Amino acid sequence: MTSLAVVSAGLGEPSSSHLLADRLAAGVGALLPVDVRTAHLRDVARDIADNLVTGFPSARLKAVVDDVVGADGLIVVTPTFNASYSGLFKSFFDVLEPESLVGKPVLIGATGGTERHSLVLDYALRPLFAYMKAAVVPTGVYAASVDWGSPQGLADRVDRAAAELAAAMEGKPATKPVERFVPFEQLLKGRS
């Protein structure tokens, strides 16, 4: 089955980031049979910090990384801290191996207290995933506190973004990172 990884950097319990992530995943699930793997980064916060220090992931973090890297599509949601993604969110993507997300369909989401921060999607998240050469779908979803009590708006944006991610996941086979291997004759070429 097609696999969908969901990463939320929400810290509260309940968390509006988790809530948005779940809504987005459900939106994709309504269009496509998907096996959803959800990771709350709070649960591996210390593992992420340890990975920054030691250079390798703990078994618990490695399971999350493997889900994310191996998925056919990815939903990421972060709370907005100081006009950007949270440090925990960034740190998780910092410990991934280079090229882990190349070509991967990604839906970006963010939450915040007011809609005045909504450009965090396009000024912070989108460049991060563009740098990682992921295929970010055109619609990102920002949910401010007020959105959770509004009649429409959020649901429409969720549906549009989910449809774009579902289409992207259907449209392309998952690109799994390959082990690089170059035979020695090629490494040595041009030297006597």
Added chain:
Amino acid sequence: MQFGVFTVGDVTPDPTTGRTPTEAERIKAMVAIALKAEEVGLDVFATGEHHNPPFVPSSPTTMLGYIAARTERLILSTATTLITTNDPVKIAEDFAMLQHLADGRVDLIMGRGNTGPVYPWFGKDIRDGIDLAIENYHLLHRLWREDVVDWEGKHRTPLQSFTSTPRPLDDVPPFVWHGSIRSPEIAEQAAYYGDGFFANNIFWPKEHFIRLINLYRERFEHYGHGKANQAIVGLGGQVFMRRNSQDAVREFRPYFDNAPVYGHGPSLEEFTSQTPLTVGSPQEVIDRTLTFREHFGDYQRQLFLMDHAGLPLKTVLEQLDLLGEIVPVLRREFATGRPAEVPDAPTHQSLLATRAGVR
């Protein structure tokens, strides 16, 4: 099988006293550790090479030459020699000179070095790391095997009619190992030449090194140097021992918690479960070290890191006494069930004998 110690040569404050050794003290401590290694019956002492503080060993052959004069049996090695930023011509000369002075008790582990600024300080670029390692070693390999070399490459001045002197002792070049933490290209390089492969095996989980070593073994056979189980594998390891396991943990913990590489991260217990670090009784170290063979296959050299993170010299020398006690047990156990076709690590004498046999 060979056993020994390797040292990074870091000058680190002792976290329990706050005292930082002087460079002179640290350099003399490294020498004392080498002499102790021979005294307690170890086979190998290997020094790191660094060109930035807080490390002292920038001139490995100077140190190893001094140790050579004060030892009889010990094999003098490096961990690692920077094949990227050193001129391969100077490596050829320095280590051939050392080989003569040490009556052949010399080999090297090649490494790239992962400190970005060191490359530009020596006129290189870290992005060329693999290419430098490939090209420079290829030239070094020729300089030790051909009396007169014409050479042109990308990374150094061309050579016409160049002879590296002194020629290797008995015309037998020092044996070379290639060390890498994460690059399959280096495992492939070691396999191509039929050289040894050394996995530092201290900071990362074993699964990582199993992949690299298996690749090296497979390619060693591919290039016709022997069967995969005859490839020459060396491993690092890191231990701290006291007679009583709890004493070892209590004494080592502040050094672990503040260690330059992994300190302020995972707990001692997490790190010992995730990596080969073993803190405990001599028997626990024996048991853990013997598992390496199950993971990596029968291998040729085991080096331990004993002296980093600010451990005082007195403690390190006590550790070496304990290591001297367990090594005979390790030798016996590693020899048990080892297939006869698995070779020992090459030495000057064995390479000389092999050549005489071929002639």
